Amino acid sequence: MNEAPRSTASERPLVLVVDFLRFDSRPPLTRLLAGGNRFELNSVDPVSDLAGGLPVHDLPTLAAQYVGSLAARPQVVVGFCNAVTLAGEIALQLGAEVPCVAVNPTWTTADVVQQEFATLRKAAGGSGSAESAKALPDRQRMAELLTADLMAGLAAAGADPEEAEETVALLLPRQLAWLDFLRWSAEHEQRTAQATTVVSDEPVDRPAWWRGPWAPIEAPPMPADATGCSGFVEQVETAIAAC
Incomplete structure (x- = not known):
């Protein structure tokens, strides 16, 4: 803290x-x-x-x-x-x-969480947000999609696989934490x-x-x-x- x-x-x-x-x-x-x-x-x-x-x-x-x-x-x-x-x-x-x-x-509402998830996917440079336009997937699936998008975006930018994995390891925990925080806020009475x-x-x-x-x-x-x-x-x- x-x-x-x-x-x-x-x-x-x-x-x-x-x-x-x-x-x-x-x-x-x-x-x-x-x-x-x-x-x-x-x-x-x-x-x-x-x-x-x-x-x-x-x-x-x-x-x-x-x-x-x-x-x-x-x-x-x-x-x-x-x-x-x-x-x-x-x-x-x-x-x-x-x-x-x-x-x-x-x-925060569920729509805000959905929009933020789609925004993170797009910012990562991945292929698209078709799945994120549907019901928000569970946390494991979100991690898989974000990882794939980040890896694809980094590869397109010329990063080698090892460098890309290191970058994803730095970025992904904060992205998931952000989505967790938004989801809890949306679910809170x-x-x-x-x-x-x-x-x-x-x-x-x-x-x-x-x-x-x-x-x-x-x-x-x-x-x-x-x-x-x-x-x-x-x-x-x-x-x-x-x-």
Whole structure:
């Protein structure tokens, strides 16, 4: 499990950020918030932890693992994108007094998992996604399909078999961890964490299961890199500070 750089002033609010490294070059939200030095930050990266072999098989158990590992109770839990469901579950398990901030939320559905699986197959350079367009296969079959696509793409790029196998061994665990995480999020019974604040740089529809006030805070666009993120980060920081 990862821990973000801590700010030096102990009186700063302790914030737990649930985030993950992107498959592209965009920085995680934790890194952007650390630059402002307004909070004492801890972070968890469920995708990296699952890729590293964390032995859990559903979202509530994953949340409980993180709650049990915390040295101190955070004052706020922040979730980004597809991690908002896990962030909400962590906040609920911590207790009624811990609010949650959902940043650019994506509440994962089975369709999202299907799309991500097809996207990974296409990005690997494989032959196609005919099977992924049907019902999502089981984990073993997904591993077989992704392995075949990666091997085919690497071979087409000129990699020799040994080099291709080494590359697949590096890439596949994270891809499967990502799909596991999305699938568990989609299967999880959605509940609104207490005092949840939504901050987004694009319109967000209110989920059917949402309970309580719905007043998303509009933020400036989040750029593809850390440059020019100040307006977006300031809006997120303001929402955290208001909890």
